Amino acid sequence: MHPVAYIPSPSQGVWHLGPVPLRAYAIMIILGIVAAVWLGERRWAAKGGTPGVIIDVAVWAVPFGLVGGRLYHVVTDYQRYFGENGDPIRALEIWKGGLGIWGAVALGAVGAVIGCRRRGISVLALGDAVAPGIALAQAIGRWGNYWNQELYGRPLDTFWALKIDENHRPMLDGGPGLDPKYADVATYHPTFLYESLWCVGVAILVIWADRRYKLTHGRAFALYVAAYTVGRGWIEALRIDDAHHVLGLRLNDWTSIVVFVGAVAYLYLARGRTGPENVGAPADAPSAAVPAAVEPEAKTEAPDDTAAVAAADHTDGEPAGEPPVPDEPAQDEPAQDEPAQDAVTEAEAPETGEPAVAAGEPEARPAGEPESAPEAAEEAPAPEAEAGGVAEPGSETDPEPEVETPGAEAADSAGENEVDGAAGHDQVEKGEPVKDGK
Structure with missing residues (x-):
């Protein structure tokens, strides 16, 4: 039987790139996996999931699926490999075809569960995302059967029939040799x-x-x-390759029936399930950034309030506790005023804890030793000349350091007023001008 029009079979399904064979069956499987990952990634992103999750899970699911598919094929067709004329080594020749979809889905699901647990996401949500991609991968992978000229159906005499070469037609059971029923039949149902x-x-x-x-x-x-499974049922009924039969039906038909019933039952039982799914969405980042945006604003307000209070206290001429630490240049100014403050009176040294050292003397003068008037006169003008004013004995030092000096210097200034309060009080009563806001 040779129809006028038919689908021709490929002349070969293997090409050699040097010593490396390129098999069309393997290429179809790889293209199917790529298509499934691509479509799964798009659907996973539409669910709000993190990009790259499908690829990470596929690293686990694909190897498990390939092993499961091969195991299912070997177990259901064990007579080919472990029968009377079987060869167990052929069970490893996966490039010659033979991947059972049910074993691939079952063991592939185990790999998917492992991958989902590692990423902390729901395996059911991931299954929904990759379901159309798996179907698309099967559509592409079936063309591997075309290149291998296998898994075709009953004889067919029409323009879409598939031509099968003689060496790929059904063989006799239990031995080599072409089955006489198909010796003259060249075209068959293209079940692939x-x-x-x-x-x-x-x-x-x-x-x-x-x-x-x-x-x-x-x-x-x-x-x-x-x-x-609905489509697999009627397609399986067209195939004429060797298979185990149970109650008149091929084993894959029974498998399709059982799996179909289980899938429909789950659809019914889960019909009312709603609510969010754990897809590992990166939605936590905006909420974590909210305190960071508020925190700097609170931090910048505190120094402004403290500086305002300290400025108000210094304007009134009264010490306001310990003001904030000024900038670095302000910390060096009290060191210039210390000789003048120590030259005013001898009682300041025990209170401030710093010895009164005259300008140019190598050693500190003991507390209680009287200080001559000429030395005080020589020491006092030096710091005052820098500030642009003249200091009198017993008067306060330049008010500028009081505005910017830390709390310890403000306390020292208060001690000076107590020891030599009469001279300071007279200066205020005389109405002498006060510099820098005093």
Whole structure:
């Protein structure tokens, strides 16, 4: 049977790049994984999830899925590898085809759970995001069966029939050799194409239903599973490759029925589930920045208030406790006034804790030793000349240091007024002008 029009099969499915073989089956699987990750990332971002999560989870899910898919195929077709004429080494030849979707989904889910736990996100939310991508990956991966000329259906005489080479047609059970029933049959149902188109439709259905009904908490993934199993059921009925039969149905048909019932049951039980999902969204950053914006404002107000109070106290001429520490240049000015303050009276040294040292003397003069008038006259004008004024014995030092000096210097100035209060009081009563705001 040779129809006029048909879908031709590829002449080869392997190309060699030097010693490295490039297999079309593997390329289709890789392209499917890339498409699933790409679509999953877009849907995950639409949920408000952190970018890059799908890739991180895929690092765990994809290897687990490949192993699970191969295990399912080997277990359900064990006679090919462990039967009478089987070869166990062939179980490792994954490039020749043979990945069961149910094993891939089951063990891939285990890897996804591990990846989600490491990222601290909900595996159900992630399943909803990647469900259409998985269907799209299956649609692309099925073309690997086309390159390998495998998993086709019953004979078909029409323009969309798939031509299969003689060495890829069904063989006799239990031994080598072509099955006589298919010796003269060249075209068959392209079940790979049926399933590929069906998976594209499933992906579109899940995306539409998710937008229309807001499927969350694993319901989008359950819809994908239910829709896929419906198509897999009738496609499986067309295939003629070897498979185990239970009560007249292929094993994959029974698997599709059981999985379909479970998916529909979950859709019913989770129909009322609402509420937010843990997608690991980076929504905590704006709230953490609020105190940081308020804190500097509170910090800048405190020094302004303290400086205002201190300025008001100095304007009144009364010490206001310990004012804030002034800038660095103001801290050096009291050191210039200390000789003049020590030259005024001998009783200041015990109170301030600093010895009275005359200008030019190498050693401090003991407390209580009288100081001659000529020495006091020579020492006093030096600091006052810098300030632009003349100091009299017993008078206060230049008021400028009092405005900017720390609290300890303000206390010293108060001690001077108590010891030599008469001279200071006379200066105020005479109405002498006070510099710098005093």
